Amino acid sequence: MVPSRPSSKLYQIKSKKYDEYGARVTSSFDKSVSHVLIDPEWDGSRTLKYLHISAGDIRPEIDKGTIHFVRDSWPSACIENKQLIPESPDYTVQLYSPAPSPETTPEPEVSQKLVQTVISPEKPPKLKKRDISTSSNTSLSPEPDTPKQTAIDDLNPVEASGANTSIENKAEKKAQDGSGNDELDSVIQEAELQEHAARFLSDDEIEHALQTQRKKYSAPYSRPKRTSDGRVLKGNWDTFLCMKAGEDNIAKPDGPNALVINILSLMLHHYEAEGDQWRTLAYRKAIATLKKQTVPVRTAAQAVKLPGIGSRLADKIEEINKTGDLKRLKYTQGEGKFEVLELLKRIYGVGNKTANKWYSEGIRTLDDVRERKDLTANQQTSLDHYEDFAERIPRDNVTKHFERVRDAVHEIDPEIEATAMGSYRRLQPDCGDIDIILTKRNASRHDLTVTLAKLLDVLFEQGFAKYTFGGIEANSMRWLGASAHPDDGNKWRRMDILLVPWEERGAAFIYYTGNDIFNRSMRLLAQKKGYRLNEKGLFLAPHDRKSAGAVGPLVCGEDEEKIFETLGVPNRPPHKRIIG
DNA sequence: GGGCAAATACTG
DNA sequence: CAGTAT
DNA sequence: GCCC
Numbered sequence: 001m002v003p004s005r006p007s008s009k010l011y012q013i014k015s016k017k018y019d020e021y022g023a024r025v026t027s028s029f030d031k032s033v034s035h036v037l038i039d040p041e042w043d044g045s046r047t048l049k050y051l052h053i054s055a056g057d058i059r060p061e062i063d064k065g066t067i068h069f070v071r072d073s074w075p076s077a078c079i080e081n082k083q084l085i086p087e088s089p090d091y092t093v094q095l096y097s098p099a100p101s102p103e104t105t106p107e108p109e110v111s112q113k114l115v116q117t118v119i120s121p122e123k124p125p126k127l128k129k130r131d132i133s134t135s136s137n138t139s140l141s142p143e144p145d146t147p148k149q150t151a152i153d154d155l156n157p158v159e160a161s162g163a164n165t166s167i168e169n170k171a172e173k174k175a176q177d178g179s180g181n182d183e184l185d186s187v188i189q190e191a192e193l194q195e196h197a198a199r200f201l202s203d204d205e206i207e208h209a210l211q212t213q214r215k216k217y218s219a220p221y222s223r224p225k226r227t228s229d230g231r232v233l234k235g236n237w238d239t240f241l242c243m244k245a246g247e248d249n250i251a252k253p254d255g256p257n258a259l260v261i262n263i264l265s266l267m268l269h270h271y272e273a274e275g276d277q278w279r280t281l282a283y284r285k286a287i288a289t290l291k292k293q294t295v296p297v298r299t300a301a302q303a304v305k306l307p308g309i310g311s312r313l314a315d316k317i318e319e320i321n322k323t324g325d326l327k328r329l330k331y332t333q334g335e336g337k338f339e340v341l342e343l344l345k346r347i348y349g350v351g352n353k354t355a356n357k358w359y360s361e362g363i364r365t366l367d368d369v370r371e372r373k374d375l376t377a378n379q380q381t382s383l384d385h386y387e388d389f390a391e392r393i394p395r396d397n398v399t400k401h402f403e404r405v406r407d408a409v410h411e412i413d414p415e416i417e418a419t420a421m422g423s424y425r426r427l428q429p430d431c432g433d434i435d436i437i438l439t440k441r442n443a444s445r446h447d448l449t450v451t452l453a454k455l456l457d458v459l460f461e462q463g464f465a466k467y468t469f470g471g472i473e474a475n476s477m478r479w480l481g482a483s484a485h486p487d488d489g490n491k492w493r494r495m496d497i498l499l500v501p502w503e504e505r506g507a508a509f510i511y512y513t514g515n516d517i518f519n520r521s522m523r524l525l526a527q528k529k530g531y532r533l534n535e536k537g538l539f540l541a542p543h544d545r546k547s548a549g550a551v552g553p554l555v556c557g558e559d560e561e562k563i564f565e566t567l568g569v570p571n572r573p574p575h576k577r578i579i580g
Numbered sequence: 581g582g583g584c585a586a587a588t589a590c591t592g
Numbered sequence: 593c594a595g596t597a598t
Numbered sequence: 599g600c601c602c
Contacts, residue, residue: 267599271599276599277584278583278584278599278600279599279600280599281584281599281600282584282599282600282601283599284599285599285600286599286600307600307601308599308600308601309599309600310599310600310601311600312599312600313599313600348596348597349591349595349596349597350595350596351595351596351597352595352596353594353595353596354595354596376591376592377591378590378591378596435598469590469591469597470589470590470591470596470597470598471589471590476589476590477588477589478589478598480589480590480597480598496598498598512598519585520585523585523586524585526585527585532585532586533585533586534585534586534587535586535587535588535598536587
């Protein structure tokens with residue numbers, strides 16, 4: 001790829017995509033190269049300069065058909081059209097054009113537009129996009145569809161280009177790892193898309209989805225074994241340099257559908273702010289699909305074929321493409337409203353309803369909120385320490401808080417087992433809050449609550465515990481509060497202390513270790529296998545679906561590892577449970 | 581039309 | 593009960 | 599919102 005920026009997100013995504021179809025992306029310009037994929041901004045002469053070659057040197061190879069200089073939109077177009085697209089002005093980059101007109105290069109968008117007409121569109125075998133993109137329910141089907149692979153076989157650039165070494169057919173199919181990971185991965189995809197917390201899918205999420213998808217469905221070819229480092233070059237290409245530039249780079253964010261994605265994202269924000277959970281989910285899925293497209297999705301007819309895009313969204317997509325805007329958005333979206341709502345919702349006790357209510361009453365800033373007389377105690381306290389609570393907590397400081405709690409509780413009862421959960425257990429470098437589980441063998445719930453009450457007396461006495469948002473009163477099984485530690489600058493931190501019966505310890509550990517998306521995928525997997533997983537344990541699913549709260553007999557709850565085992569999932573250490 | 585995970589606890 | 597939080 |  002020219003320019004070669006292996007560190008860039010775009011580069012990595014593309015590489016993987018090409019790899020999926022049996023091509024290999026290399027960073028060295030050597031004999032094995034069959035295609036040079038050139039950035040739309042670059043022209044032939046700049047490319048040659050970049051490669052340290054002159055047109056004359058390369059021309060014989062081009063004429064022989066052993067090397068092709070094409071736009072980097074070409075592979076995408078081939079994939080999209082499910083066939084090799086022949087050389088055409090739309091994709092072939094002229095290296096030795098008679099009149100070296102340096103700067104002007106064809107618009108990639110335009111060329112992509114032409115693809116479908118350029119190519120003899122013999123209706124490709126009925127392939128559903130769904131099969132190759134992350135999708136919801138279909139990804140759960142035990143038997144991955146295979147037609148896509150056969151069709152793609154025809155695409156293998158090897159045959160077409162006559163290039164020899166760059167792409168090697170590999171007969172051996174990637175062996176199923178049989179570990180059960182596949183299954184989890186596939187439900188992870190589903191779970192990812194349902195994550196509320198993220199506003200919209202990050203590149204990483206997309207990438208992860210692509211990866212897992214590949215693991216599941218692809219692999220007719222394997223990457224040719226290559227010594228990624230110093231492979232000996234021979235022949236006349238020897239003298240050419242390695243292309244290992246790769247500094248900063250500004251990848252275009254969302255590919256050819258950026259406009260649509262941006263506008264739909266606004267809709268997503270809108271519905272999210274309204275608390276419309278399911279519409280939010282639908283928009284998120286649709287946007288994820290669009291982000292993966294390598295060519296513009298222009299009409300409703302095209303769009304509706306894509307997974308997660310139904311007739312309503314398809315119409316919106318077409319409207320956006322035609323008008324550059326979406327009417328619906330006009331009167332749903334107040335300018336900057338989203339940001340204000342986000343600001344307000346970071347106050348403990350303020351959710352969608354309250355934030356929207358306040359907004360409608362003219363609240364725009366924290367100072368506006370501070371003037372209100374109707375704040376609840378929790379809201380007031382949260383507001384008073386807004387800055388502290390908004391800050392991430394460095395891992396080492398979490399340790400300080402945790403040790404203070406652990407030591408105090410051991411003064412009360414040395415047999416209590418204390419564990420810091422959440423992102424801390426996932427070994428993250430910083431955490432949003434501090435989650436601690438207290439448990440003890442053979443202790444009753446009551447025993448635990450008594451201990452917690454004593455513990456909090458001590459911690460408040462120490463001045464370490466600062467405030468109680470909830471819990472504690474009576475005999476709650478948890479405390480939601482705030483703590484401050486001198487070694488942490490006495491900043492107020494959100495802390496949750498959870499009491500867990502020993503028998504539920506394993507399930508609770510999974511639940512409170514997270515992350516959210518991992519948990520969802522686990523629950524989804526459990527359901528798929530006829531179980532129900534919650535923070536109390538792994539249960540057999542009730543026979544009569546429906547009837548809320550009904551679960552079958554407990555399978556296991558005490559042993560985290562056994563739960564994984566029962567579900568056929570290799571026990572991932574906590575830090576491997578970070579998804580999305 | 582129901583499911584999209586699901587349960588529980590606290591505040592006001 | 594509605595809303596919020598975990 | 600989409601999917602079944």
